[in-house]
Amino acid sequence: MKILVIGKGGREHALASALAASPRCTQLFCAPGNPGMGCIGTNVNISDSDTEAMVQFARQEGIDLAVIGPESALAAGMADALEEAGIRVFGPSRAAAQVESSKDFAKEIMKKYGIPTAAWHTFDDAEAARAWVQAQGAPIVIKEDGLKAGKGVTVAMDLDTALEAVDAAFAQEGGRVVIEEYLEGFEYSLIALVHDGLVIPLETAQDHKRVGDGATGPNTGGMGSYSPVRKITPEILEETMKTVMEPMAAALVSEGVPFTGFLYGGLMLTEDGIKVIEFNARFGDPEAEVILPRLESDFVEAILSVMDGRPVSLQWSPKTCHGVVLASTGYPAGSTKGAPIEIADTDAQIFHMGTRNEDGQLLTDGGRVLMAVTMEDTLEEAFAHTYRELDSIRCPELFYRTDIGRKDMD
Structure with missing residues (x-):
């Protein structure tokens, strides 16, 4: 099968690696891809926001399966356009992608069908939102509506921070916020096919x-x-x-x-x-x-x-996989681009998140730049292993957290 992975970040690098490992995959294309993805497939110089060019390439190349990574492409209707062109695609339609592109849409669905979530109110007016926050007090959660690349959320532990977040949201064109009750507990992610x-x-x-x-x-x-x-x-x-x-x-x-x-x-x-x-x-x-x-x-x-609508039983390694992101100076408010990166010998798996090659030199090219991943029998062993391997990545403009997974080890 000819498979097309759409996107250029660490998620797409991981998707490409897993797809390329399948005997069903005879040729892998990545659009636009990144330097790491270019080592396992063929990078195609098409932006993941260029729907017309992506459809044209998929048709010409005879792509059998397209897998879409970025939420922005899904919200723009990339899956719809590919399906209309007769390309089989794993990714939701623009309408279904509203579960992410509109926080209010997702909340209304959860309310209607009894799916447990934090209590909330949606506001299109700044003054009404400020009045609600002042009446509720802190802690409280302010979420900017729309796609925010995992950002746009303020967990405000005091009233001033909450009001600043409201003001920042409405300072943007089309400002809209979902204001939620603060939840306490243990956070986790579950992804499903x-x-x-x-x-x-x-x-x-x-x-x-x-x-x-x-x-x-x-x-x-x-x-x-x-x-x-x-x-x-x-x-x-x-x-x-x-x-x-x-x-x-x-x-x-x-x-x-x-x-x-x-x-x-x-x-x-x-x-x-x-x-x-x-x-x-x-x-x-x-x-x-x-x-x-x-x-x-x-x-x-x-x-x-x-x-095809057929249930499948997946097999997993019993080991723990642990990864640390190396981000560029200024992230998340901004990023430092064009800083040289040297990666020495390492047994960690390195996923490229925001890099580019220029004249044979690997450079930073985004907020989150690389992710080093190791796998061991226990979280404790994987934690120690990953942090050892970070010494093999040299770039003065990168920083990382030193406590990924530590809370679950206590």
Whole structure:
């Protein structure tokens, strides 16, 4: 099969690696890809936002399966356009992708179908939003509506921070916010392969969103992760499927927007049970980089089975996969591009998130730049291994958190 991976980040690098490992994959294209993806497939110089060019390439090349990584491409209708052109695609339609592109849409679906989530109100008016925040007090959560690349969320522990977040949201064109109650508990991610009402769970992972050690500073796209999450027992996983993932897939079918692709549940295990923090319409990043290396089943076969409506039993390594993101100076407010990177010999798997090659030199090219991943029998061993391997990556403009996974080791 000729397979096309659409995107250029660490998630797409992980997807490409897993797809390329399948005997079903005879040729792999990555559009636009990155330097790491170019080592396992053929990079194609087409932007993941250029729907017309992507469709034309897929037609000309005779692509058998397209897998879409970025949420922006899904929200823009990339899957719709490819399907209309006769290309089989694993990724939701623009309408179904609203589970991520519109927080209010997702919340209304959860309310209608009884899927547990934090209480919330949506505001299109800044003064009304400020008045609500002042009446509720802190802690409180302010979410900018729309696609925010894992950012745009402020967990405000005091009133001033909450009001500043509201003002920042409405300073943007088309400002709109979803204001939620603050949830306390243990956070985890569950991603599933979904087609209509069929939901096949992958393994659990835990992302670390805050930029600084000890979960301090602003939210990012994710500074590291590990899989599996041992605090999430098989019983909790079963309950998550029954109360969250399966009902959401069924709800989207009932609403006339059936979902095909990777459905991401960002979840909180609270004293009152499991509650949804958010849904995403694609594989998590950096969760993909620690979940997919543990998959021992044929990834292509699994996707095709789900798309054909056939349940599939996935096999996983019992080991723990642990990864740390190296981000560029200034992230998440900005980034430093063009800094040279040297990677010495390492036995870590290195996923490229924001890099480019220029005259044979690897350079930084984004906020999150690389992710180093190792796999060991235990989280403790993998934690130590990953941090040892970071010494092999040299770039003065990169930084990382030193506590990814530590909380689950206490």
